Amino acid sequence: MAGPGTGYPMECSQTVKRSTGTLYGVGVGPGDPELITLKALRILKSVPVVAWPAPLSGESLARSIAAPHMRDGQVEIPIRMPIEAGVFPSGEVYDEAAQKIAHHLEAERDVAAICEGDPFFYGSFMYLFGRLADRFPIEVIPGITSLTAAAAVLGHPLAARNDTLAVVPAPLEEGVLERRIADCDACVIIKIGRHLRKLRRIIDRLGLLNNAHYVEYATMDQQRTSPLADIMIDSASYFSIVLIHKRGDAWQ
């Protein structure tokens, strides 16, 4: 026993209690490495272990955003999974990653699990959180989402005054998707991928084609923005987004 009234100083008690490392869920933002926060930067530089999500083969976007800020000698844990709109990786991928991360935390090493955008906004970090939150201290560092990044590069406000803003994943069934888009003042459609054709059809049917803007790879080198009406492809990148504002003059 240690602590107030026991004769042992508090410092001793606190040292004994810290028997594991901390898991940081770090949002690294939408793509531009300058769009990470000072806090994310500090943690990224200080931790001995960095875990990052990646497609089954090829480069990790989250790691490429963080790379300019990482230091030599950090242990890295890749978490590879299918990256496709509406396809979710099996739990085993996260079980295995959580086990590797737990091994470092048990050895009192802090771990930063990074992700594009924000950890708790449709982020893959939450599956690690679900597996580790009951055993280890976890701190989440919020990140700039694709939502506000897309609005910024379009030069078009997202929502104003008493607007209701809906964030809607494109893989939803056509009828549900249509109802969601119809029933709000402003709307952001995410996870578009191969659902672009269905999405265009719905937006056209609702008479909203002239209110819809398309953004791909917002804030990255390969960024592209366009009125949705001019986008003639059937399938979009995973990192694309459509913004719809029905009251375009709400901020006048």
Next chain:
Amino acid sequence: MAGPGTGYPMECSQTVKRSTGTLYGVGVGPGDPELITLKALRILKSVPVVAWPAPLSGESLARSIAAPHMRDGQVEIPIRMPIEAGVFPSGEVYDEAAQKIAHHLEAERDVAAICEGDPFFYGSFMYLFGRLADRFPIEVIPGITSLTAAAAVLGHPLAARNDTLAVVPAPLEEGVLERRIADCDACVIIKIGRHLRKLRRIIDRLGLLNNAHYVEYATMDQQRTSPLADIMIDSASYFSIVLIHKRGDAWQ
């Protein structure tokens, strides 16, 4: 005349064209000065003029977030307005602020108009944008919103998989507000203030009281989080937010 084919080098042409300063809309994030981005920091340090929103009397939250990053000698333009949920300042406040900012831009001085959170996410910046975008170059630097900051400090994911997430302002009429909250998978209620009592009544009626969490001053010194069920006050701070997640295990 200058430019390609005129015999003048492009550098000359570009110099001639840049006859005004740039207006930067800079999101400074939810409150913790460490939650601003590297890009916001760079711009904040480099511009000669900083404009900030503030209540009619008292301190500006946006300025207090930016203060540790500002430098001596910057010209400051306070934009004072009523800060209350559902009350919008008169256009004259922004007309006057836009005029002051335009004066600096015309003199080729860059101006950073800062705001809490993100400039295009219910941010007051968009009213300056609406008045100045046709006359001056404008760049928007996205910021961390209260949305993801609140989820981070609660330790509770905002939305996962194919969830529809709705952002709903509390000043909406009771029936509309109830329908908006009922019809989504996850919900964030903003601009609560004196609408807290109405909001609690709706959430209780929908049987969602145990799914609702209250956050006040997220990431700031005076931060407070609580299950909504335990909040007994009738009126909340302007900087409060309620998160509702109907499928609490979506990330397992």
